[in-house]
Amino acid sequence: MDPRRITVIHATEASMAPVADAFDRNWSGAELTQILDDGLSRDRQRQPRLTDNLRRRIHDLAAYAADCGAEAVLFACSAFGEAIDAAARQIPIPVLKPNEAMFRAALDCGNELVLLVTFEPAGPAMAAEFGEMADRAQPSARLTTVYVPGALDALRRGDETTHNSLIADAAGQVSGADAVMLGQFSMACANADCGRATSVPVFTSPDAAVGQLRGLFHGD
Numbered sequence: 001m002d003p004r005r006i007t008v009i010h011a012t013e014a015s016m017a018p019v020a021d022a023f024d025r026n027w028s029g030a031e032l033t034q035i036l037d038d039g040l041s042r043d044r045q046r047q048p049r050l051t052d053n054l055r056r057r058i059h060d061l062a063a064y065a066a067d068c069g070a071e072a073v074l075f076a077c078s079a080f081g082e083a084i085d086a087a088a089r090q091i092p093i094p095v096l097k098p099n100e101a102m103f104r105a106a107l108d109c110g111n112e113l114v115l116l117v118t119f120e121p122a123g124p125a126m127a128a129e130f131g132e133m134a135d136r137a138q139p140s141a142r143l144t145t146v147y148v149p150g151a152l153d154a155l156r157r158g159d160e161t162t163h164n165s166l167i168a169d170a171a172g173q174v175s176g177a178d179a180v181m182l183g184q185f186s187m188a189c190a191n192a193d194c195g196r197a198t199s200v201p202v203f204t205s206p207d208a209a210v211g212q213l214r215g216l217f218h219g220d
Helices: 013-026 039-045 052-067 081-090 100-107 122-137 151-156 160-172 185-197 205-218
Strands: 005-010 031-036 072-075 112-117 142-147 179-182 202-204
Touching: 005 013, 005 052, 013 031, 013 151, 013 185, 013 205, 031 052, 039 052, 052 072, 052 081, 072 205, 081 122, 100 122, 100 179, 100 202, 100 205, 112 122, 112 160, 122 142, 151 160, 151 185, 160 185, 179 185, 185 202, 185 205, 202 205
Parallel strands: 005 031, 005 072, 112 142, 112 179, 179 202
Antiparallel strands: none
């Protein structure tokens, strides 16, 4: 059987390497293709809510991936949940949001969960997505969202050390949580530092999402 072609769609270049690394670790046999529209994150940051233009662009990117032979699409951008849901209803292949699998894994750890984000508009969008899932699966769960300022700017400058340190500092200040989630794909490089800063489990979107995708095709 030919390798499964999986397309990942990004709104920032910083999330591309974490995705490639996650596929190498968890599903090296997949044929990975990646699409970048780095204007999405800038345009989303300027808007208090999703616009029709942004929704259309999300749909068109997923449709383009399907036209290019993708057997599943994963969005690596966390601030577009409603638009991704709409695209998933219209595209005839699996279209996944970035954080579904991570949320499920964290919920297995308990009710008190913390979400760290470095892109501020992602926080409310992810909290709403989490709330919908928790209402169905675990109504007692509670989410605290923490924005980590300056980290994404550091990563965009190529300063991964500062990026990771700021996120780890935020993780180390968490108390009373059952798990910590790193909200964006671009944050995955801080996983090891966060693991040293806190005693609770730390989850990243890329590894969880790639595991979910592999399960769709292999049943594992």
